[in-house]
Amino acid sequence: MARPKALLFKFPGTNADTETDRALRLAGFETDVQPIAVIDPLRLGDYRLLVFSGGFSYGDYVMAGRLAQLEIERRLGTAIRDFHQAGGHLLGICNGFQILSKIGILPPASLIANVSGRFVCRWVPLQRMARENPFLSGLPDEFELPVAHAEGRLVTPAPEDAEGYLRDGLAALTYRENFNGSIAAIAGLQDASGRALGLMPHPERFIDRHQHYDRDWSAADHGWGHYLFQSIYQRLAESA
Numbered sequence: 001m002a003r004p005k006a007l008l009f010k011f012p013g014t015n016a017d018t019e020t021d022r023a024l025r026l027a028g029f030e031t032d033v034q035p036i037a038v039i040d041p042l043r044l045g046d047y048r049l050l051v052f053s054g055g056f057s058y059g060d061y062v063m064a065g066r067l068a069q070l071e072i073e074r075r076l077g078t079a080i081r082d083f084h085q086a087g088g089h090l091l092g093i094c095n096g097f098q099i100l101s102k103i104g105i106l107p108p109a110s111l112i113a114n115v116s117g118r119f120v121c122r123w124v125p126l127q128r129m130a131r132e133n134p135f136l137s138g139l140p141d142e143f144e145l146p147v148a149h150a151e152g153r154l155v156t157p158a159p160e161d162a163e164g165y166l167r168d169g170l171a172a173l174t175y176r177e178n179f180n181g182s183i184a185a186i187a188g189l190q191d192a193s194g195r196a197l198g199l200m201p202h203p204e205r206f207i208d209r210h211q212h213y214d215r216d217w218s219a220a221d222h223g224w225g226h227y228l229f230q231s232i233y234q235r236l237a238e239s240a
Contacts, residue, residue, distance in 0.1 A: 004048040004236040008033040009096075011068045015055035019204040020093065024051070026207060027229035028237065036071050041079035048236045049089045050080065052096025054148075054202055064111055064151040065098030072103055081105065089232060090196040091135060094149055097188070097198030105196045106189045107170050109156050111149075115181030119150040123213060124179065124201060130172040130190050135197045138231035142176070143224040145201035152200045154182040154189075162186060173199055203228040 006029045010017050017033050024031050029049070044050065058067035072080060084090060084105055092100035098111045114120055125144045128136050156162045162184035165171040173188030180200075188199030203225030205211065211223050220227070 002240060003028055003030045004233065004240065005030045005032070005046060006049040006051055007031075007039075007044070007047040008051045008053055009039065010035045010053075011055075011057035011071070013056040013059050014053060014095070016053040016093065016202065016204060017055070019202075020051060020053040023204040023207050023225060023229045024049075024233075026226065027233040029229075029233055036068070036075060039076065041076045044076075044079050044083045044088070045086070047083075047088070048240075049091065049232065050083060052090070052092040052099045053204070054094030054096060057095050057099065060095075060151065063098075065095055065102050068095075068099045069102040072099070084191075084196060088195065089134070089236065091232070092196075092198040093202060093204065094147075094152070094200055097200055098151075100196060100198045101189070106191055106198050107156075107165055108161070109154055109186075109189060111151050111200070112153050112155055113151050114149070114153050114179075116179075119148075120152070120180060121148040122146070122179070124187070125176040126187055126201065127174045127176055128172075129166070129174055130169060130194065133172055133190050133194045133197060134235040135228050135232045136172060137235070138227040139224060144206075145203055145224060146205045147180075147201050148205075149180075149200060152182070153180045154186045154200070156183055159183060165189065168192075172197055173201075 178185040206223035206225040
């Protein structure tokens with residue numbers, strides 16, 4: 001069986017691409033990591049999954065993900081939206097979540113400064129809301145992942161939009177402890193098709209059991225993040 005191919009976008013300031021690449025390869029993917037400056041929009045169809053990993057693209061100047069959005073639109077035009085509409089899958093982690101929101105793949109939302117006004121690096125308990133999402137199908141209803149962000153508070157154009165996302169199944173993950181002040185405690189969004197997922201927590205930082213803060217953690221054979229990457233790998237491999 002041919003392994004699905006994933007393309008990881010790299011921007012100046014991206015800092016989690018190596019970890020994300022490792023996580024994808026461990027799950028079974030064949031991967032390419034390419035800077036935005038050399039990505040050929042005509043070659044996106046060679047891939048089954050596009051990944052926007054975490055970090056501080058362009059130093060988060062102006063706002064997180066904003067300059068990456070402008071570079072994508074300048075260099076790639078509508079190629080990413082065309083890839084998505086043709087059935088492609090997309091994953092955005094932390095800064096990548098903001099990028100997918102700003103280029104119009106995910107429901108309208110912005111990720112702004114945490115309510116504390118501070119950078120937060122900690123483990124957070126999560127609730128899986130989208131049980132049929134292909135990225136989350138292998139995870140339990142409750143699990144935990146690490147976060148590391150200063151601009152992670154999700155807000156929507158109107159407060160009632162977030163409740164609509166919950167009602168309509170677009171809120172894929174919620175925080176069980178709303179530490180950053182996100183509206184409706186939303187930690188991740190999916191598009192209506194489920195083929196695009198954005199989340200603030202970092203699954204690539206909890207692939208192995210030994211990465212957990214409790215040295216005796218034994219809730220699963222691997223870290224919970226591994227099951228996210230494994231879930232989408234299995235879905236794409238089965239549909240090849």
